[in-house]
Amino acid sequence: MFKKILVANRGEIAVRIIRACKELGVETVAIYSEMDKDSLHVHLADEAICIGPAISSKSYLNINNIISAAKITKAEAIHPGYGFLSENIKFASICETHGIKLIGPREEHISKMGNKSEARRTMIEAGVPVVPGSEYATNKAEEAIKIAEKIGLPVMIKAASGGGGRGMRLVYKREEFINMFNMAKAEATAAFDDDSMYIEKYIEGPRHIEFQILADEHGRVIHLGERDCSLQRRNQKVLEEAPCTIISDSMRKEMGEMAVKAAKAVDYVSAGTIEFLLDKFGNYYFIEMNTRIQVEHPVTELITGMDLIKWQIRIACGEKLDVNQEDINVNGHAIECRINAEDINNNFAPSPGNIEDYLVPGGNGIRIDTHIYSGYKIPSTYDSMIGKLIAWGRDRGEAIARLQRALDEFIITGVNTNIDFHCQILCNDKFVENQIDTSFIEKEMMK
Ligand code: ADP
Ligand code: ADP
Ligand code: MG
Numbered sequence: 001m002f003k004k005i006l007v008a009n010r011g012e013i014a015v016r017i018i019r020a021c022k023e024l025g026v027e028t029v030a031i032y033s034e035m036d037k038d039s040l041h042v043h044l045a046d047e048a049i050c051i052g053p054a055i056s057s058k059s060y061l062n063i064n065n066i067i068s069a070a071k072i073t074k075a076e077a078i079h080p081g082y083g084f085l086s087e088n089i090k091f092a093s094i095c096e097t098h099g100i101k102l103i104g105p106r107e108e109h110i111s112k113m114g115n116k117s118e119a120r121r122t123m124i125e126a127g128v129p130v131v132p133g134s135e136y137a138t139n140k141a142e143e144a145i146k147i148a149e150k151i152g153l154p155v156m157i158k159a160a161s162g163g164g165g166r167g168m169r170l171v172y173k174r175e176e177f178i179n180m181f182n183m184a185k186a187e188a189t190a191a192f193d194d195d196s197m198y199i200e201k202y203i204e205g206p207r208h209i210e211f212q213i214l215a216d217e218h219g220r221v222i223h224l225g226e227r228d229c230s231l232q233r234r235n236q237k238v239l240e241e242a243p244c245t246i247i248s249d250s251m252r253k254e255m256g257e258m259a260v261k262a263a264k265a266v267d268y269v270s271a272g273t274i275e276f277l278l279d280k281f282g283n284y285y286f287i288e289m290n291t292r293i294q295v296e297h298p299v300t301e302l303i304t305g306m307d308l309i310k311w312q313i314r315i316a317c318g319e320k321l322d323v324n325q326e327d328i329n330v331n332g333h334a335i336e337c338r339i340n341a342e343d344i345n346n347n348f349a350p351s352p353g354n355i356e357d358y359l360v361p362g363g364n365g366i367r368i369d370t371h372i373y374s375g376y377k378i379p380s381t382y383d384s385m386i387g388k389l390i391a392w393g394r395d396r397g398e399a400i401a402r403l404q405r406a407l408d409e410f411i412i413t414g415v416n417t418n419i420d421f422h423c424q425i426l427c428n429d430k431f432v433e434n435q436i437d438t439s440f441i442e443k444e445m446m447k
Helices: 011-024 040-044 062-072 089-097 107-113 116-126 140-150 173-192 249-265 297-304 309-318 397-409 417-425 440-445
Strands: 005-009 026-031 047-052 078-079 155-159 168-171 198-202 208-213 219-233 238-242 269-279 284-290 333-340 364-368 385-393
Touching: 005 011, 005 062, 011 026, 011 040, 011 309, 011 364, 011 385, 026 040, 026 062, 040 219, 047 062, 062 089, 078 249, 078 309, 089 107, 107 116, 107 269, 116 198, 116 249, 116 284, 140 155, 140 173, 140 198, 155 173, 173 198, 208 249, 208 309, 219 249, 219 297, 219 440, 238 417, 249 269, 249 284, 269 309, 297 309, 297 333, 297 364, 297 385, 333 397, 333 417, 385 397, 397 417, 417 440
Parallel strands: 005 026, 005 078, 026 047
Antiparallel strands: 155 168, 155 198, 208 219, 208 269, 219 238, 238 333, 269 284, 333 385, 364 385
């Protein structure tokens, strides 16, 4: 096992990783920006090093400073969490040059799967179904419109380097295409410093179903079942659950095997997620692979009993997975609400500021992953997600009931949050009956 790990992230995921390290008896180094000096991850880690000013490009994305911090503290490995440098090829390569183990995918995995247009090609070759769409990426609107016409509108314009729902536009009409393409391209350039775009057929009212993968360095690849992440706002997940109760066992088996095949096609190692869209007719299509831990990993942990962060660390150490596919049993149902500091009455605008009263729910079946506390100041510089509330129940109904009562107990004052919004979702009849798809929030909650 590693002696010391540097955690190259902030917020709830940094706290989550430090907790896993403590349970494994591994020392931790936190990095933080000047803005985050009072953040919980800084207090919980054994050591902490300031790596730059608030702005991410000079701190959490500052590769030189992060590598120096690892060298100074003699950390043998770095856990990148999600977002920031977690899918950055340059970072993966520099870690390797310096003999620092990156707890995540290798450079070649990111290069094969990180570019979403490349990943489509890799999957087609491996025999995994993908959404009908373009064969290569382009930054030219005239070229893209020809591809769109061949596929047939409506289409999704997507950024090859996209993530977090950004750099994506839905186009219904030909005359809107050029404008939408340029808007998506500008957003992609600003967010990912890459203007290459690709086109996919728009799948009407699908479910987002993703499979959690674990792969060790010894060739064993297993999946830990699926998550239904259909509840999204602007293509960004809001609430996730596991398992998906509308798919049959045979469908689960088939999609799970497809996900394992996808991971094997790139000799994948570590935790990863294969995302699919499932249409109304039961067809499923690969959309992307996330070569990192995901925000919603706790729902899988609660139904399988597997600690995904600990497994990422163990796998990075060269340990063998000690379970086979047949050993993975799903027990009960779990649902996660992403708690954001945002104003639901003002178009979900971020709501940074000082947390005054803070009372967290507890009791049977409740888990909270967060970095906030009473008196904590939520900065405006970073993502507005301030934590996750996750409930486990013997079945979906019990998980919903527990979440409802936990949301009722949850008190956060001083900033606006989406807690009420989650309450509204959980008591919506269609949600309770599991009649959901990716347009649920837009159609049911925004009217
Ligand atoms: P998940 O499936 O884990 O929810 P998301 O796509 O929502 O993944 O991204 C998780 C976090 O990482 C979000 O905070 C998002 O803003 C951020 N993120 C995702 N992709 C990128 C990227 N390419 N660059 C920077 N941040 C990203
Ligand atoms: P990101 O990298 O931002 O997570 P994804 O490719 O995973 O982007 O897509 C995010 C979400 O956008 C999906 O879960 C789905 O709701 C929607 N989406 C993406 N592609 C399509 C498509 N071709 N048709 C319909 N919806 C789509
Ligand atoms: Mg995605």
